[in-house]
Amino acid sequence: MIEVKAYGTEGEKENLKPMSIERREILDDDVHIDILYCGVCHSDIHAAKNDWNNTKYPLVPGHEIIGRVLKVGNNVENFKKGDLVGVGCMVDSCQQCSACKDDLEQFCEKGMVGTYNGKNKHTEKQTFGGYSTDIIVKKDFVLRVPENLDVKAVAPLLCAGITTYSPLSHWNIKKGDKVGVIGLGGLGHMGIKFAHAMGAETFMITTSPGKANDAKRLGADSVLISTKDDEMKKHANSFDFLLNTVPVKHNINPYLKLLKRDSTMVMVGAIEPLEPMNGGNLIMGRKRVAGSLIGGIKETQEMLDFCGENDIICDVEMIDMQEINNAFDRVTNNDVKYRFVIDMKSLKN
Amino acid sequence: MIEVKAYGTEGEKENLKPMSIERREILDDDVHIDILYCGVCHSDIHAAKNDWNNTKYPLVPGHEIIGRVLKVGNNVENFKKGDLVGVGCMVDSCQQCSACKDDLEQFCEKGMVGTYNGKNKHTEKQTFGGYSTDIIVKKDFVLRVPENLDVKAVAPLLCAGITTYSPLSHWNIKKGDKVGVIGLGGLGHMGIKFAHAMGAETFMITTSPGKANDAKRLGADSVLISTKDDEMKKHANSFDFLLNTVPVKHNINPYLKLLKRDSTMVMVGAIEPLEPMNGGNLIMGRKRVAGSLIGGIKETQEMLDFCGENDIICDVEMIDMQEINNAFDRVTNNDVKYRFVIDMKSLKN
Numbered sequence: 080m081i082e083v084k085a086y087g088t089e090g091e092k093e094n095l096k097p098m099s100i101e102r103r104e105i106l107d108d109d110v111h112i113d114i115l116y117c118g119v120c121h122s123d124i125h126a127a128k129n130d131w132n133n134t135k136y137p138l139v140p141g142h143e144i145i146g147r148v149l150k151v152g153n154n155v156e157n158f159k160k161g162d163l164v165g166v167g168c169m170v171d172s173c174q175q176c177s178a179c180k181d182d183l184e185q186f187c188e189k190g191m192v193g194t195y196n197g198k199n200k201h202t203e204k205q206t207f208g209g210y211s212t213d214i215i216v217k218k219d220f221v222l223r224v225p226e227n228l229d230v231k232a233v234a235p236l237l238c239a240g241i242t243t244y245s246p247l248s249h250w251n252i253k254k255g256d257k258v259g260v261i262g263l264g265g266l267g268h269m270g271i272k273f274a275h276a277m278g279a280e281t282f283m284i285t286t287s288p289g290k291a292n293d294a295k296r297l298g299a300d301s302v303l304i305s306t307k308d309d310e311m312k313k314h315a316n317s318f319d320f321l322l323n324t325v326p327v328k329h330n331i332n333p334y335l336k337l338l339k340r341d342s343t344m345v346m347v348g349a350i351e352p353l354e355p356m357n358g359g360n361l362i363m364g365r366k367r368v369a370g371s372l373i374g375g376i377k378e379t380q381e382m383l384d385f386c387g388e389n390d391i392i393c394d395v396e397m398i399d400m401q402e403i404n405n406a407f408d409r410v411t412n413n414d415v416k417y418r419f420v421i422d423m424k425s426l427k428n
Numbered sequence: 429m430i431e432v433k434a435y436g437t438e439g440e441k442e443n444l445k446p447m448s449i450e451r452r453e454i455l456d457d458d459v460h461i462d463i464l465y466c467g468v469c470h471s472d473i474h475a476a477k478n479d480w481n482n483t484k485y486p487l488v489p490g491h492e493i494i495g496r497v498l499k500v501g502n503n504v505e506n507f508k509k510g511d512l513v514g515v516g517c518m519v520d521s522c523q524q525c526s527a528c529k530d531d532l533e534q535f536c537e538k539g540m541v542g543t544y545n546g547k548n549k550h551t552e553k554q555t556f557g558g559y560s561t562d563i564i565v566k567k568d569f570v571l572r573v574p575e576n577l578d579v580k581a582v583a584p585l586l587c588a589g590i591t592t593y594s595p596l597s598h599w600n601i602k603k604g605d606k607v608g609v610i611g612l613g614g615l616g617h618m619g620i621k622f623a624h625a626m627g628a629e630t631f632m633i634t635t636s637p638g639k640a641n642d643a644k645r646l647g648a649d650s651v652l653i654s655t656k657d658d659e660m661k662k663h664a665n666s667f668d669f670l671l672n673t674v675p676v677k678h679n680i681n682p683y684l685k686l687l688k689r690d691s692t693m694v695m696v697g698a699i700e701p702l703e704p705m706n707g708g709n710l711i712m713g714r715k716r717v718a719g720s721l722i723g724g725i726k727e728t729q730e731m732l733d734f735c736g737e738n739d740i741i742c743d744v745e746m747i748d749m750q751e752i753n754n755a756f757d758r759v760t761n762n763d764v765k766y767r768f769v770i771d772m773k774s775l776k777n
Contacts, residue, residue: 178689186689186713188665249714316537328704340527340535343716350708355677359699361719364535365598367692368717370710 080104084426085211086400087139091129094404097426100139100207102215103199107154110221112164117209118143118235118395119419121265121326124407126196134196141209142168142194143237143420145230155218163230165222165383166214167237168373170194170206174219182377184220210400212427222380225387232392235265235418236383238373239393243270244382245374246322246345247277254278256319259303261334263290266324266348268394268417271297274322276389282314284321284334293416297394305333316340316364324348331368335360343367393418399425429453430460433775434560435749436488440478443753446775449488449556451564452548456503459570461513466558467492467584467744468768470614470675473756475545483545490558491517491543492586492769494579504567512579514571514732515563516586517722519543519555523568531726533569559749561776571729574736581741584614584767585732587722588742592619593731594723595671595694596626603627605668608652610683612639615673615697617743617766620646623671625738631667633683642765646743654682665689665713673697680717684709692716742767748774 080101088095105111123140125131144166148158158164171192172179178186185191192200195208208214224233243266252258258279260270267283274281275298283294284303291302303310311333318337321344328351334344335356346368360366374382386392394417398406406419429450437444454460472489474480493515497507507513520541521533533540541549544557556563573582592615601607607628609619616632623630624647632643632651640651652659660682667686670693677700683693684705695717709715723731735741743766747755755768 183689183714340532346707346710348707350706350711352704352706355701355703356705357699357701358695358697358719361695361717362699362721363719365532365718365720367719368710369714370707370712370716371714372711 081213081215083211083213085139085207086403086426087137087207087210088127089137091134095127095210098137098139100211102213103202105150105152105215106201107152108217109152109215110148110155110158110164110218111150111213111215112144112146112166112221113149114144114146114209114212114214114423116145116231116234116423117141117421118238119403119406119410119421120235120238121410124410127407135205138196139207139210140195141211142166143234143239144194144209144214145224145234146214149213151218158218158221163224163226165224165233165237166194166209166216166220167222167241167379168194169376170197170216170220171200182375184375185373210403210421212423220376222376222383224383227387228390228392231397231420231422232395233386234420235269235393235395236386237379239265239269239418240386241374241379241382242266242347242371243322243324244273244385245378246347246371247273248378248381249371250320250343250345252277252279252320256280257317258282259284259318259321259337260324261321262324262326262348263287263294264324264326264413265418268297270322270324271299272391275299276385276391311337318342321345322347327351328353330354332357332360335366335368338364338366340364340366343369346370395420397422401425430562430564432560432562434488434556435752435775436486436556436559437476438486440483444476444559447486447488449560451562452551454499454501454564455550456501457566457568458501458564459497459504459507459513459567460499460562460564461493461495461515461570462498463493463495463558463561463563463772465494465580465583465772466490466770467587468752468755468759468770469587470759471587473759476756484554487545488556488559489544490560491515492583492588493543493558493563494573494583495563498562500567507567507570512573512575514573514582514586515543515558515565515569516571516590516728517543518725519546519565519569520549531724533724534722559752559770561772569725571725571732573732576736577739577741580746580769580771581744582735583769584742584744585735586728588614588618588767589735590723590728590731591615591696591720592671592673593622593734594727595696595720596622597727597730598720599669599692599694601626601628601669605629606666607631608633608667608670608686609673610670611673611675611697612636612643613673613675613762614767617646619671619673620648621740624648625734625740660686667691670694671696676700677702679703681706681709684715684717687713687715689713689715692718695719744769746771750774
């Protein structure tokens with residue numbers, strides 16, 4: 080076992096605090112990564128507070144990890160010491176089932192192994208996330224990060240980035256499509272950047288007129304205020320695709336009316352029960368609602384390469400590890416533009 | 429104007445009763461049809477009782493019409509006197525918009541003209557449905573009915589048939605697919621017949637164990653009782669397609685769990701608000717919910733031809749026109765297997 084410094088929590092009502100955790104020894108297929116930066120995802124907070132009733136403590140959050148390779152196992156040929164790499168929400172899967180064979184490890188039929196709060200296949204112990212100095216990950220779950228990007232602003236691509244890139248790519252968004260991104264937070268701000276880079280006529284759809292300028296700076300061609308009925312009516316039946324990033328219970332009916340015949344709204348934020356959907360809003364126009372979950376490893380690599388080619392990074396606010404509890408409060412209050420990233424130097428000193 | 433006998437209602441609390449209505453004179457593109465049979469659709473009742481708050485009175489329901497051509501207009505070459513024909517839910521549309529050009533007149537951007545409670549484009553007056561002796565319809569909205577079928581059991585194909593055929597065809601159901609039809613009523617019984625005829629492994633999914641034998645007689649390979657949690661769990665993530673024909677508000681979450689990754693449940697019954705859907709049930713497995721509305725004219729003709737080739741008809745109970753109010757009560761109480769059809773001779777005598 081390798082002992083490393085981390086930040087974690089002992090229970091749902093506890094603050095995060097420094098702790099020492101054990102990582103497995105480097106196996107033949109493993110990559111040992113020195114963590115430089117780790118993004119703060121809203122899921123980290125849900126897990127820390129046991130909002131989904133499945134948290135095992137102690138918990139060390141963090142699944143938007145950027146670092147440099149320190150050492151590789153005997154079978155690892157595609158990474159070497161010093162490489163800039165990333166780790167997202169998964170660190171292992173069965174690699175045998177039809178989902179894994181389709182490069183969709185996030186839907187592994189045996190269950191993918193989460194970067195934290197999962198079960199390490201080798202030690203049978205709990206996995207700990209990126210709020211730590213080092214992590215050891217099977218090579219197949221390590222991503223290559225383009226060197227031309229501002230590294231600290233790359234971390235959130237591993238979750239917020241792939242979560243929004245995957246549906247836009249899977250539903251073939253292309254030049255000329257009219258795409259609406261609903262909700263401007265960590266996910267939404269990446270959705271705008273990707274839709275814009277893919278050539279879509281990109282609309283930010285929000286309840287907050289105050290977000291208009293920022294949305295346009297991020298790449299939105301237009302802003303549609305969803306509380307203005309006349310504006311919503313003007314755009315009825317006109318969108319080729321909607322990416323719904325709203326992370327809480329809400330009413331999706333007004334958005335369904337925006338879709339063109341045979342078009343799709345994809346949900347990536349809200350996992351809870353939504354307000355009642357009218358069947359008629361799907362039936363009239365043969366419309367669709369779908370879900371999407373992060374992305375597979377192959378697609379995550381594609382996304383990182385796309386970001387390298389198109390100079391796409393996240394808008395981040397840097398913090399030290401010691402500021403994490405305050406950062407959690409601010410994320411909960413939607414007070415961040417648009418993602419906190421922890422500079423892991425602060426934990427190493 | 430041509431005066432014809434009909435049965436209709438003068439208000440939402442009135443019974444249906446005999447009345448005289450006017451049909452337009454036969455225009456160059458028109459087909460004059462002597463109505464033999466007309467199916468009783470649940471929508472007829474909703475319209476008669478103004479459940480959707482859009483009924484204009486007097487109302488003559490009926491959009492599952494089978495008859496023989498009496499006379500054709502000067503421009504009509506594809507129909508002649510004596511032909512066996514059908515008319516479904518639409519009698520006109522703009523025939524110019526992108527939906528009409530895509531053979532999806534049901535989604536006409538100017539609004540299709542309903543067979544009843546619509547607005548006749550030539551007279552600007554209200555359209556009256558098939559609870560009558562004669563109807564005059566533009567040739568492009570008249571369907572050819574195969575002569576080899578039991579004619580009286582063909583009428584409900586024009587609505588219940590196409591409503592279930594269209595999604596199964598559009599989502600490419602094929603041999604070997606595992607398909608679930610949810611709900612066994614007028615729509616569901618046709619869904620089973622079509623899914624079976626398309627070669628799918630067909631499951632009837634119902635809350636009522638008492639419907640099992642009938643479902644199998646109609647073509648279901650298996651019956652899944654949706655209230656039995658252990659059975660539902662056994663079939664989790666295994667269906668290629670679900671056709672949801674339940675006509676009222678209900679909880680779709682248990683059905684979403686039955687879908688395979690990337691698979692779709694199509695709603696054809698409930699147009700009202702459903703019980704809250706969990707976003708997570710779409711997100712886990714990239715699942716989809718869609719809607720579907722009857723079908724275009726071209727597809728309706730395909731469906732009728734498919735029925736001719738595969739000997740598919742509806743299970744019907746014949747009534748005289750004078751029994752319609754009792755039939756409405758029985759449909760409302762789900763007491764029909766599976767569709768009432770009016771023998772229009774009873775109105776002619």
